[in-house]
Amino acid sequence: LWISCLFGMIYFSFVLRRIWIEWETFIALRFDFLANGDAEMDPDPSHDEWMRLNQSSSSSKRRRKSLISAKKDDQLHLEQYRNSCIVEFIPDSHRRDKELFEFYNAIFPGQVVRAEILLNANKLTKLIAER
Numbered sequence: 001l002w003i004s005c006l007f008g009m010i011y012f013s014f015v016l017r018r019i020w021i022e023w024e025t026f027i028a029l030r031f032d033f034l035a036n037g038d039a040e041m042d043p044d045p046s047h048d049e050w051m052r053l054n055q056s057s058s059s060s061k062r063r064r065k066s067l068i069s070a071k072k073d074d075q076l077h078l079e080q081y082r083n084s085c086i087v088e089f090i091p092d093s094h095r096r097d098k099e100l101f102e103f104y105n106a107i108f109p110g111q112v113v114r115a116e117i118l119l120n121a122n123k124l125t126k127l128i129a130e131r
Helices: 002-036 048-055 061-082 097-107 122-130
Strands: none
Touching: none
16 A cells, blocks of 8 residues: 555646646747747748749749738737637627627727627538438
């Protein structure tokens, strides 16, 4: 009995130590993020590929525009991903996009861009397949 208790305390100490090491790594990265921002967010067109395309005389304007639009699309997708949240167990009275938007806009005025309801339509898909 004492051996199992001793082993349990050693294992518990090991797990706590590993969690502490991960915390020290995380907190350094968090402070770096708060001080310097996100490295993936590059709002100015100083990207290496952008500079290479911009300086070469053979590159077309269409390719430059596609690079800019792709970068803006990635930027918008990243912003939407970082500012989205999932809300579950929504009451029946708010299970429409308009009602959900009005509810959250009343709680957070001017901060809600859009609210969408995603439905699980597996049963409907199966019924359509059977038909």
